[in-house]
Amino acid sequence: FRSKLVDEGKLSLQDPVRKLVPEIWFENRWEATDPVRVVDLLEHTTGWDDMHLHEYAKDAKGMTLRQGLDYYQHSRISRWRPGTRMSYCNSGPPVAAYIVEKITGRRFEDYVTENFFAPIGMKTATYFEQPSPQLTTLSHGDGKTPYPYWNILLRPAGAINASARDMAAYVQFYLNRGAVGGVQVTPAANIDRMETPTRTWEAQQGLKAGYGLSNYTSVHDGFVYHGHNGGVDGGLTDMSYMPEYGVGYFYSINSANGEAFGKIGDAIRAYITRSLTRQPVPDAAQLPVSAQDYAGWYEPAAPRNEFAHFLERLLGLQRVTFGGGNLLLTGLGNMNQPFVPVSAGQFRYLPKKDKAEPVATALLIAPNAEGRFVYLGGTLKRISTAQAIFEIALVAWFLLALVFILLYAPFWIFGGLIKKRRRPVERAMRLWPLVAVLSLLAFVGLFALSSSDAITRLGNLTIYSFGIFLTTVIFAVATLASVLALWNSRNREIRRFVRWFSIAVTSALLIAFIYLAYWGVIGIRTWG
Numbered sequence: 001f002r003s004k005l006v007d008e009g010k011l012s013l014q015d016p017v018r019k020l021v022p023e024i025w026f027e028n029r030w031e032a033t034d035p036v037r038v039v040d041l042l043e044h045t046t047g048w049d050d051m052h053l054h055e056y057a058k059d060a061k062g063m064t065l066r067q068g069l070d071y072y073q074h075s076r077i078s079r080w081r082p083g084t085r086m087s088y089c090n091s092g093p094p095v096a097a098y099i100v101e102k103i104t105g106r107r108f109e110d111y112v113t114e115n116f117f118a119p120i121g122m123k124t125a126t127y128f129e130q131p132s133p134q135l136t137t138l139s140h141g142d143g144k145t146p147y148p149y150w151n152i153l154l155r156p157a158g159a160i161n162a163s164a165r166d167m168a169a170y171v172q173f174y175l176n177r178g179a180v181g182g183v184q185v186t187p188a189a190n191i192d193r194m195e196t197p198t199r200t201w202e203a204q205q206g207l208k209a210g211y212g213l214s215n216y217t218s219v220h221d222g223f224v225y226h227g228h229n230g231g232v233d234g235g236l237t238d239m240s241y242m243p244e245y246g247v248g249y250f251y252s253i254n255s256a257n258g259e260a261f262g263k264i265g266d267a268i269r270a271y272i273t274r275s276l277t278r279q280p281v282p283d284a285a286q287l288p289v290s291a292q293d294y295a296g297w298y299e300p301a302a303p304r305n306e307f308a309h310f311l312e313r314l315l316g317l318q319r320v321t322f323g324g325g326n327l328l329l330t331g332l333g334n335m336n337q338p339f340v341p342v343s344a345g346q347f348r349y350l351p352k353k354d355k356a357e358p359v360a361t362a363l364l365i366a367p368n369a370e371g372r373f374v375y376l377g378g379t380l381k382r383i384s385t386a387q388a389i390f391e392i393a394l395v396a397w398f399l400l401a402l403v404f405i406l407l408y409a410p411f412w413i414f415g416g417l418i419k420k421r422r423r424p425v426e427r428a429m430r431l432w433p434l435v436a437v438l439s440l441l442a443f444v445g446l447f448a449l450s451s452s453d454a455i456t457r458l459g460n461l462t463i464y465s466f467g468i469f470l471t472t473v474i475f476a477v478a479t480l481a482s483v484l485a486l487w488n489s490r491n492r493e494i495r496r497f498v499r500w501f502s503i504a505v506t507s508a509l510l511i512a513f514i515y516l517a518y519w520g521v522i523g524i525r526t527w528g
Helices: 002-007 038-043 053-057 065-071 092-104 108-120 164-175 188-194 258-272 306-315 385-416 424-459 463-488 496-518
Strands: 216-220 223-232 235-242 247-253 296-300 318-323 326-331 334-343 346-349 362-364 373-376 379-383
Touching: 002 092, 038 092, 053 424, 065 092, 092 108, 108 164, 164 235, 164 247, 235 258, 247 258, 296 306, 296 385, 306 496, 318 373, 385 424, 385 496, 424 463, 424 496, 463 496
Parallel strands: none
Antiparallel strands: 216 223, 223 235, 235 247, 296 318, 296 379, 318 326, 326 334, 334 346, 346 362, 362 373, 373 379
C-alpha cells in the first residue's frame, strides 16, 4: 500500500517521518543528520526497541490506530543511527499505516481492504475479530488450553485474520508479481522492491539477502525463499515463495507448539521442492585482503528487545577467525561455523547437514566511525580481546560463586544447629549471599513459569511480574547487606577460609548487581 501511494506521487519512501506526522511521538537523537524515514519503518531500521510487554498486553478492542500509537510511546526511541542496522520492531509498520491514514483520509484497514484484499480475492481477510463459527480458537502448546482473542494494540503489525484459501491467493499474488487474473494490482517492480533490502550497512554494500519492505529472504536446504512468518499467542504462521520456480506455500497452526510448527514447515518445503533443481552454488573466492583485520571478538549490536540486551550481549559473544580459506564463527553453542567467501567481502554459510547456500548471507562491513562490524545473521560489533576475556572471566566467576554459595549453604545451616559450631559473627556473611542467590533463582523461575502466557503475566501487574520486580530488589538488598556484613567483620575474629570465601562471593555478587543496575534490571517493572 505504501508503494501504491509512491506510484501516485503522494509519498516517498525517503520522506522523513517527522515531516509527515509530527504528532506521532518518537525520539531520535540523530534526527538532524539521520532522520527516521518511511523506508526505515518498513525495513525495520529505525533503531527502535520492539513493542514493550505493556503494549502487547493491552486489549485494544475498539481503539483507533492513533489511540494505539498514543497509548504507550517509550519503545519508539532510536538506539543507533536509523538506516544502519536492522532490528525487528512491531511499532514501525503501524506508524507507516498511520501515514497512509493521514494522506488518504481513510481508515487504514478500509484502505487496505479496498485496494488490496478485494482485488487479490481475499474475501474473508480482516483486521478485526469476526463473530464467525469459522474463526479458529488458538491454544497453548498442549493443543487444548485456549487463548482468548487478542485485540492487538497496533493492528498493522500483524492482526489479519484470513482463511487458508485467501492466503493461497496472497501467495499467488507474489508469484504473479503483483497481477491477479491478468490485472496488475501493483507493478511488478513494487514486488521486486519489497524483496530487496536497501537501508542497512550490508545492503548498501550489495548484500541482497535480508529484510526488504516487510518481506525477507530465508534459505532452507539450498533453496532461497522470500516471504514472512509471524506469531501470536497460540498461533504460528509462515508464508514463503520462490518466484524463480513459481512455487510457494502458506500454513498456520492454532497452537503454540513451535516444534510441531517447524516439522510441518520442513515437510512442506521437502514436498514442494522434491522435483526442483537447486540453484548453483557460487564458487569459493579468495578471502579479502583485509580479512584478518576483522579477526577478533564480537558482541550483538542490534538487539530486538532492549530488556534482554544485558543477557544477549553476554550469551551472544562470538569470535571470528579465518582458516582454510573460510571465515569461522565460534560462540556459545557453535564451534568454527564456516562461511565461504564469495566476493567483495560477502560470504555464504556452509551448513553441516543441509545443502550449501546458493546466496551470500554474511558480510564484512566496511569500518566506520562507530567501529568495526560484521553481519553474520545479525549485526555484530567488534570489541577488544581484553574486554571479551574480562567479561567471560567475570561471568565464570559469578557462576562459580553461585554454585559454591549453594553448595556451602547446607553445611553452615546444619552447623548452625549444633551449639558448639555456632559462629554468630559469621552468620550474616553466609546468610546474605545465600539470600541473594535464591532471589536470582526465583527471578529465573518466575520467567520460566510465565513463558506459556508471558504477555498476559508479564505485561500486566500480576503475581509473576510483581514477583520479578520484587526478586530483583531483594537481590540488590541482599548483595548490599553482604557487602556491609563483610565490612563489619574486618576487625573481628573470623576464620580465614570464611573471610576469603566471603570476599570472593560477595565481590561476584556486587559486580552482578552493578551490571544489572546499569541495564535497568534491578526493580524492573515489566508491566509499566
